[in-house]
Amino acid sequence: MMDFSVASSILPQGLPMPASFGMIPLFAANPFTEPVGVIHYLIVGAVLFTAGIACMTLKRNALGILMGIELVLNGANVNFVAFSSSYLRAEGAPTLGLDGQVIALFVILLAAAEAAVALAITLNFYNNHATVDVDRADDLKG
């Protein structure tokens, strides 16, 4: 399917191929006919995690930062579910089994608790300062 002769001619003999070269066959295969594996879920989890981190660092609205946290937790949950799934597991590879799903369930519950407290803090801040811009929260600055 893929010809690696170009890559192997560029690389010096005896040097192991970089790990990132492994993604070439994945994108060369027809995704509509190939079965889904763990790596597909890991890609989605990585994108969600990165979007959440970017959201947390970029947004100045306190609620935007909360949304970034939700995205990060969700990206981690996608990875837990992928590792626990027997449907996505490769031939002979181990899975987390039910433990991954239990941990993902706890993450969902703790995310709900975190959102409740953070929202209460945000509303309190809004009542006291009449803004939700986190750059204005500098009362403790010396």
Added chain:
Amino acid sequence: MTGMLDMDISSLTHVIVPALATTSLPTLPMAGINWHSVLFLLFAGLACGFAVGVVAADNVVRMALYLVFSLGATAGLFFLAGAEFLGAMQLMIYVGGTLVLLVFGVMLTAQAPFVSIKPSSSDRTLAAVAGASLLALLLTAAFSVDAWMAPGVGVVSAPSATPLGMALIGVRVDTPPSGSPNGGHAGYMLPFEIVSVHLLVVLVGAAYLARAKRRRTPRAIDAVASAMPVEPAVVATAAVTAPGRTTGGAKSALVGGGR
């Protein structure tokens, strides 16, 4: 995300080109299509696209809407991975509970100047560079394990609601995964109790933090409101309800005097 799009376009050409060559509809390669993969691509594209939309949008109301769609599509991914109870919990707790809470927060604070607080363009560039670096790091780490690269064997597992519930009360009824250390069987009674007490403390704390306080000095938000001109109708309503308010205020002042 661009990788996803490239993958979609290249696969479309794979499907369409043979169909055009034969120019007859029955030879469409429908039989070879793995519908699990098609649904996965649909939900993965939705989840990733709306997650990027949350980052790209400046309007906080749109961000909340995109987050609802992204987390809902993630619930679809959970269903496709065989974790149907977790997908239902994702829809009920996350999309139905946490995000409704967030949307209420957005509605309570969405005054005109705060609906869209735009970050500076230098911050945007920095976030894009840092995000791309982080994504490259995560993807390199994910692609470096051979066991994760292989396609799934497609073993459909038993419904997970009963084993999950039994594990949460400390009894494992599921078969342990092969090759797991210590047999892989531990109940989750203690974490379950800790989480339940944690939720109780959090609810009490949130109610305490968000309670309506009686202040001696006017709140900043009231100062802003009083600076605006008051409509006559509002004044009339205040005059009508004034007697009841006075007694109520006196009573609560008596009760609150001890504080």
